[in-house]
Amino acid sequence: MANIDLSHHLSAEARLRKPTAMKEIWRLASRKPNMVSLANGDPPNTLYPIKKVLFEIASPWGDDPVAAWKTEGSNTATQVISATRDGPSVLPVKKAMQYTNGAGHVETQKAVSELAHAYHHPPNHVITLTLGNGDAVTKCFRLFGNPGDHFLADEFTFSALVQAAIPQGIKWVPVRMDDGGMLPEQLEKIMVNWDATRGPRPHVLYTIPCGQNPTGSTLSVERRRKIYELAQRFDLIIIEDDPYYFLQFPSNSAADTTFTPSFLSMDVDERVVRVDSFSKVIAPGTRLGWITSSAQFHEQLVALTDASSQHPHAFGQMFLSELLGPEGWQLPGFDKWVRGLGMEYKRRCDFFLDLFAKEVATTGLAEAIAPEAGMFVWTRIHISKHPRYRKSIASSEEVKVPRTNCKQLMEELFDTCLDEGLVVMPASIFKVDSDAQYGDPEDNIEDRLNYFRLTYCGTEEIMTTGLSTLGRALKRFFAD
């Protein structure tokens, strides 16, 4: 257990949650060996109509396995992993498909735990299987959020999850970012200057540290250390949502990636709840990821899972157990594959940035902020160059409203792109709204919406057409 008791962070709902009464019966039942049970209402596994589940997967062992897989597709070497009814499999069908508790099968937990430890060496944490990061992060919101609580987030972030917390009564406090992500000094400013009339001071920080969605920024180790120190000083829980961790770029064309140390890896207090995903490594439909947290928060997460989504699906647990097992990739193969993915995303990103330099930057109207991980290029539009750009539109009485027409012009530019046949993601989609009366009058986020989130996930053809369209749309709009 942690040296520090962090149980005061738990929500009222989490505190009220009790283990199911049936568990007590199982505990009593295990006090003697060879008990006969007429108690458990599980379908007999002899009636499961499944004899075998087999997956044919890519081989991670070539020189550049992801490039080979992508290019040659079905002609590349594959390997077969499978779970059979009675085994020998890491997780035989008849075991995998039973009821378990919210933590899932120990075999899958063990495999995923070894993977987490290999990358993060967390001091004293345990694994909880999840149904992917949406499930995981919203469960954390239920675990820590009371109505009226304030949570901190990157000022631009994955809005679907931030919005998910609002009906629960959580209020968001955006933290100012620059091209390197969240600014520790801005976080400190918010905490030091917190006005108690707003309600309780924020006690949870939600952040995406690598290849952030939407800005593509990756927090440096120095910033992470500063933010962690602030979390210690102000008693914050950090929800580290890191789906792009394994998509960090190598520094050159070889698979030489140095993975940036996670918040989890520096978490001596057990105040980090780290959320990991296979969605970008395997595929989004996997819907199986994991949380790494203190044992106490793990127990709470399992109780919440028992009381909602129940245990993770067996198909995914069989897949992961075999993928990371002796017939599958194991850890070295997994590492080969994710480093290959890093190379692939870097190649895509380089292709995108080269095109951007030719097709867009040459207009002088926009600039791409090069990422070090993930899928996104945060693209700054030089909106102040627009002939209709206006500053200080607000009267001095209305200091908390925007001071420019940035928002309106960006909406027009978005429409111009659509007219030209191009869809982009406007920054406005990702902004975290703070309580209007507490906004910084000198720094209204609506004056800084001059960004598009662009992606290099598409084909080269899409990138080529897309970026030349963007150049054309910019020129047309700014000529207005």
Next chain:
Amino acid sequence: MANIDLSHHLSAEARLRKPTAMKEIWRLASRKPNMVSLANGDPPNTLYPIKKVLFEIASPWGDDPVAAWKTEGSNTATQVISATRDGPSVLPVKKAMQYTNGAGHVETQKAVSELAHAYHHPPNHVITLTLGNGDAVTKCFRLFGNPGDHFLADEFTFSALVQAAIPQGIKWVPVRMDDGGMLPEQLEKIMVNWDATRGPRPHVLYTIPCGQNPTGSTLSVERRRKIYELAQRFDLIIIEDDPYYFLQFPSNSAADTTFTPSFLSMDVDERVVRVDSFSKVIAPGTRLGWITSSAQFHEQLVALTDASSQHPHAFGQMFLSELLGPEGWQLPGFDKWVRGLGMEYKRRCDFFLDLFAKEVATTGLAEAIAPEAGMFVWTRIHISKHPRYRKSIASSEEVKVPRTNCKQLMEELFDTCLDEGLVVMPASIFKVDSDAQYGDPEDNIEDRLNYFRLTYCGTEEIMTTGLSTLGRALKRFFAD
């Protein structure tokens, strides 16, 4: 849409939930054909390292396919269903494993929708995929439950789910049952005599209509009609949780089951939210079921799913799409299989009841209530025959406390069973606690805890040993 507007049943949380802002972008993007997108941050499907997912499954086509499968196991005829990367499959891997919205893939929705319509012919309802009934029912609680709300339930029910709602602030009101399940006149009595000082009158009824857990009872069509009329009269939403629907017994040894009409099948108002599961038909680990509801509640369920567990897992969607597709069982094969399951559970139940008659009923100390569906035999202990049984232990001032020592004696009997090496599920685990001050003094549930939930899911050996142990434990305890 329904003739009746039922939106006033939605919780405050559900009303605050908004579709994600990204959806609006996709809507705008679809206004022109051939749009190029640099917007969507999905991993390219060429990078998913899965070429094929294959399932070897039982064949449902023999005379008694479940008996054959159970007995001959791996030697029985099997069939193979699979999803390949590019198809032809109902749901090819590269499509299945993308991000989708909370409703899941249309292919799987369509397959499950056809199945639901074949059995229930719901007048005007739509399907939402779920992660099984725990997920589904707790989502319904979030959808309809405000803190302080009262929900109705069978007085003995699946306690894990009822308990899951309590931290959310929902209060339970138990409805008295007899051997045929919930008593409509008791439901009416609660609603008619509702004391407004308790808070808002109950507006949701949660019930398990077939092979109820734990009582094994199946509501007759007459009771269902009466309960549905009461729901109309008192404006109740019915959450029909029906995991044992497909385990209804044939009337003789052939597969001649007549499935009892569901609440859904009589739901002209769209006030029924029906929850179905594959856990008892395929296996618990499937973690994919469905809700059938009005279109309005469907939209709310999808919004909640987008804001929590996200879309259902791809492996399960591929499995179900192929199972119900042209290479798989299709509906006739599914029907053959579930009727076979009904026969198998009936055989098990008959075996159990025969043994019970010999080993337990002969003691004169207990009686088995024969079920018509499901997995459970509710076993009444004749506790008043115990030498230490006491009536009217409560003084006349304390009318709301139990009037007998039933609870204490049943705890002792449970311990005696454990001592003899037998685990049973005591009724106390399943009782729904009402606000103490509103309990019926003439009818305290603690005076009626003289039941065990027993199951015939185990092997014949387990049933044989278990029931002879129960007979021995009863004789020992009552000789006390």
